[in-house]
Amino acid sequence: QVQLHQLGAGPLRPSETLSLVCGVSGGSFSAYRWSWIRQSAGKRLEWIGEIIDSGITFYNPSFRSRISISIDTSKNQFSLHLNSVTAADTAVYYCARVYTNAFDLWGQGTLVSVSS
């Protein structure tokens, strides 16, 4: 059974870089898109971006100047880097697998808190 497991982050200070890794186990890594999504305390879900195993990325324009999503197919994992964070980036961050333009598998979520 395919599972997504998130690693990384923790409390951050403003202007620091958020780094998260999502490991995929139990199934095929190739031929899927892999996505990052976040959810603020107000509960709204926000799509951050996606990557294909070839390395092609799709980013939410709201983040484009600060974001990088990368993939390591040899380790079955993909990563999110978001620089120059502010309090507005405080949220639960999820990784997810994309299947037929929907998110069929999700990581457990990582709470990232940005505070001075």
Added chain:
Amino acid sequence: SSELTQDPALSVALGQTVTITCRGDSLRTYYASWYQQKPGQAPTLLIYSRSTRPSGIPDRFSGSGSGNTASLTITGTRAEDEADYFCHSRDRGDQGLFGGGTKLTV
């Protein structure tokens, strides 16, 4: 960019039917998917490609839609269906777009 609009909250009696609606221009081009989220948990996919249920999702959940509207219907609502429900679709440029969520009270 486009938006997807949902009613913030709905209530339904046990055993009754409720329909949660999602509206947005992107739905004229792209299929909707629906997610259920309970407190402290990651969202779970309920419906994709407008009306397809993944394996393991009870058939009391169904999806439909036309034009700029997508709908999630729960038939014979159970107490465990009390949760937040989110719609999603693609947008221009292969962007992802979520609705604001509907809090369902049973």
